[in-house]
Amino acid sequence: MNPERLAPRLFGRRVPLVLVAWLAAVWVTLWGDLSVGNVLGGLVAGLVVTWLLPMPVLDPGLRLRPVALVVFLVWFAWDLVLSTARVVFWVAHPGRPPSQIVRTPLRTTSDSMVVLILVALSTVPGTLVLEVDERELVVHVLGRREDATEIARADVAELESRIVRAFGTRRDREELG
Incomplete structure (x- = not known):
C-alpha cells in the first residue's frame, strides 16, 4: 500500500489518516454518544491535532522475525x-x-x-x-x-x-x- 495515501498532505504537512481516525474514535468514546456531530467533531479535532502537532518519524530499532x-x-x-x-x-x-x-x-x-x-x-x-x-x-x-x-x-x-x-x-x- 502506498504510504502517500495513508498520510496525504494538508497545507504542506502530512496528516496520517489512521491517527486521525483513532483520535476521532477516542473523541466519540469520551463524549459517550455516537452521533454524526460527534464523529465529525472528532475528525476535525483529529485533523487539527495531527496538523498542528506532527509526530516525528521514529524507528524503535525492532525487526520482527x-x-x-x-x-x-x-x-x-x-x-x-x-x-x-x-x-x-x-x-x-x-x-x-x-x-x-x-x-x-x-x-x-x-x-x-x-x-x-x-x-x-x-x-x-x-x-x-x-x-x-x-x-x-x-x-x-x-x-x-x-x-x-x-x-x-x-x-x-x-x-x-x-x-x-x-x-x-x-x-x-x-x-x-
Whole structure:
C-alpha cells in the first residue's frame, strides 16, 4: 500500500489518516454518544491535532522475525515454568533460600534490545534486575545453589541471544557474532 495515501498532505504537512481516525474514535468514546456531530467533531479535532502537532518519524530499532519469535516464546514459556517451580520449591522448603547478586555483561548496545532483556528478566520469577550500568546488569537470582554466577550469566546471555534473534536489527545480530 502506498504510504502517500495513508498520510496525504494538508497545507504542506502530512496528516496520517489512521491517527486521525483513532483520535476521532477516542473523541466519540469520551463524549459517550455516537452521533454524526460527534464523529465529525472528532475528525476535525483529529485533523487539527495531527496538523498542528506532527509526530516525528521514529524507528524503535525492532525487526520482527516470526520463526525466531516463536522459538523465543517457547523457550521463554519453558523458562517461566521452571523458574516458577524453583520459586515454589524454595517457598515451601523450610529455611532461607539461596540467593545471589550477579553482575553479568551484555553484548548488545541497542537500547531497544536492552529494554526487552530487562522486561523479560523482570518477568521471570526469582530474577530481578537491580541495576543497569554501562551495558552490564546487576541481577538478583533466587534459588540457585552451585555455580549461581556462571549459570545466571549463561541464562542472561542465552536470553539476550534469543531476543536479538527475534527482534534485533542486522546490526544487533552482528554485535552478537
